[in-house]
Amino acid sequence: xxxxxxxxxxxxxxWTLYFQDGLWDxxxxxxxxGGGLRxxxxxxxxxxxxxxxVLIFILGKRFITLPRLGQIKYSAGRRARTNVVxxxxxxxxxxxxxxxxxxxxxxxxxxxxxxxxxAIMVPGVFxxxxxxxxxxxxxxxxxxxxxxxxxxxxxxxxxxxxAQIIAGLLPLLVGIVxxxxxxxxxxxxxxxxxxxxxxxGRS
Amino acid sequence: MAAADxxxxxxxxxxxxxxxxxxxxxxxxxxNLYVVESAEFIALMNLxxxxxGNLSTHLSKLEEAGYVELEKGFRGKKPYTMVRLxxxxxxxxxxxxxxxxxxxxxxxx
Numbered sequence: 001x002x003x004x005x006x007x008x009x010x011x012x013x014x015w016t017l018y019f020q021d022g023l024w025d026x027x028x029x030x031x032x033x034g035g036g037l038r039x040x041x042x043x044x045x046x047x048x049x050x051x052x053x054v055l056i057f058i059l060g061k062r063f064i065t066l067p068r069l070g071q072i073k074y075s076a077g078r079r080a081r082t083n084v085v086x087x088x089x090x091x092x093x094x095x096x097x098x099x100x101x102x103x104x105x106x107x108x109x110x111x112x113x114x115x116x117x118x119a120i121m122v123p124g125v126f127x128x129x130x131x132x133x134x135x136x137x138x139x140x141x142x143x144x145x146x147x148x149x150x151x152x153x154x155x156x157x158x159x160x161x162x163a164q165i166i167a168g169l170l171p172l173l174v175g176i177v178x179x180x181x182x183x184x185x186x187x188x189x190x191x192x193x194x195x196x197x198x199x200x201g202r203s
Numbered sequence: 204m205a206a207a208d209x210x211x212x213x214x215x216x217x218x219x220x221x222x223x224x225x226x227x228x229x230x231x232x233x234x235n236l237y238v239v240e241s242a243e244f245i246a247l248m249n250l251x252x253x254x255x256g257n258l259s260t261h262l263s264k265l266e267e268a269g270y271v272e273l274e275k276g277f278r279g280k281k282p283y284t285m286v287r288l289x290x291x292x293x294x295x296x297x298x299x300x301x302x303x304x305x306x307x308x309x310x311x312x
Contacts, residue, residue, distance in 0.1 A: 007238055010238050013250070014239055014246075014250055017246075067281070069245065069246055070245035070247075070248075071243045071246065071283070071285070072239050072241070072242045072246045073239060073240040073285075074239050075238065075239055075240060186249065191281060194281060195282040
């Protein structure tokens, strides 16, 4: 039996089904792209791309993914892994908030390796996410983040900004291709069919 | 004990398999439901590759056997059907899995 059906594989497949919509990739792509363009042009309006990424992600999951794939409630083990990701991401956000607060309040950060902290921490968070969420594309995005954060420390702008723009374009393109493929593979189900789901053979 | 007096199940371990589960389509449904808490009908369609009608038919059989339960609801104005294994269904799948493992382990290479 174990040769025929690997239950962990079946569970992983059920979990990763939701990463086929490309929305994570589009979100990350727009986030990196917005940050890179802002650094290059010093135009704050490019942060709107980051906001667009967030909106596309939330609305896309609600109106594109959920109606096509339906909802799955995962096992306690899977939920525990997701909670680890949440804790790690929260930890990274707290570190970021502390550094930001120190910078804003005029604390002396000269000599502090702030850039290197981010260059290690952010890709590290993505690697943990990739592992705990079985989301292999995040490993690739962790490398992209490492490239542009390390570039920022070694070369500064505009080289780092360009690295970030390219790091944004790659996931964005991947995301768009995946989204188109997703829409073709999983057509929307009409409400009448949804309402009759599981009614076969009943009066 | 003479061979003729032996119980058929002793001679044919496969004959004792749960026939409700032992169909490729229902096995797929049960397997997918076993690894999660519950799944929406459409999600099961996507995971198993079964058509709407096929899945409905097999779910009816599993529901008759008491292995799954269906719960209908609305998300906003959209209807949905959640499917989950019952305790009995989970136990039956576990027993089936162990029985199959035993049968396959006894097969010669």
